[in-house]
Amino acid sequence: MGLLDMARMVRDPGLERIRARPPRNLAIEEAVRFLLPDAPSTGELTVLLREIQLDHTFHDEVNERFVNMRGRRMSFERWTELLYVIVRVMRPRVVVLTGVFDGAADAMMLRAMQRNAYGTLVSIDLPAVEAISLSTSEMKDSSLPRGQKPGWLVPDDLRLRYDLRLGDSRELLPAALKEFLQIDIFVHDSLHTYDHQLFEYSMAWPSIRVGGLLMSDDVLWNMAFWHFIRKVKRESARVDTLGAVRK
Ligand SMILES: C[S@@+](CC[C@H](N)C(=O)[O-])C[C@H]1O[C@@H](n2cnc3c(N)ncnc32)[C@H](O)[C@@H]1O
Secondary structure (H helix, E strand, C coil), X not given: CCHHHHHHHHHCCCHHHHHHCCCCECCHHHHHHHHCCCCCCHHHHHHHHHHHHCCHHHHHHHHHHHHHHHCCCCCCCHHHHHHHHHHHHHCCCEEEEECCCCCHHHHHHHXXXXXXXXXXXXXXXXXXXXXCCCCCCCCCCCCCCCCCXXXXXXXXXXXXXXXXXXXXXXXXXXXXXXXXXXEEEEEECCCCCHHHHHHHHHHHHHHEEXXXXXXXXXXXXCCHHHHHHHHCCCCCEEECCEEEEEC
């Protein structure tokens, strides 16, 4: 166990338990049906999943950008596919995300919004011109490609519905939430410290409409997500590193 892990364990005694026995890792269709009681059948959700998995136009464009910039093929994490299916099913008016980096999650949701012909994605990022501890420091690439803005991976034709804001979410998140009054989905993927995660969850929660979703990546890093859902008395769904609750 490294020093960082030991410090986390001391701060969050429940962390070892949640890491040793995390809630069951769900299939994407299962997670959607858990989060959205009115969701279509599992078979129909699989069709939506295939829609993005076999979307060669989208994948070719993103892959070309990624190979040119990072020198290897792009591979989307499974939880970003969950975001795609959720946006297709919910048809959200406003999604707010913190932590853009290259823009993989953003690209997925924007492709879904393009298909829906509806919705805006408001994304907030610092940006990560250098590695940021407890945010990008443990990623394969820990900083943006030189000269690139967050979200550089997003294809040009998806930018119509993209409202990208650069700065610290401690300042920009309250401002964005005030501006939109009500949002459908909040996604946290910025600074993964206990205090910052709780700050973002607590700030976003009152603005999420009833039936809307709060989603967070890297929920096994500390206890913030698990303490938050206990406080708001909700059951969560987990897909790999992402946790989600319905309001
Ligand atoms: C884990 S990466 C995001 C990965 C991205 N969601 C994806 O789909 O690949 C974390 C991002 O959070 C941003 N970040 C870190 N601290 C932040 C803060 N206080 N406010 C806004 N963004 C922050 C970093 O600049 C970085 O781009």
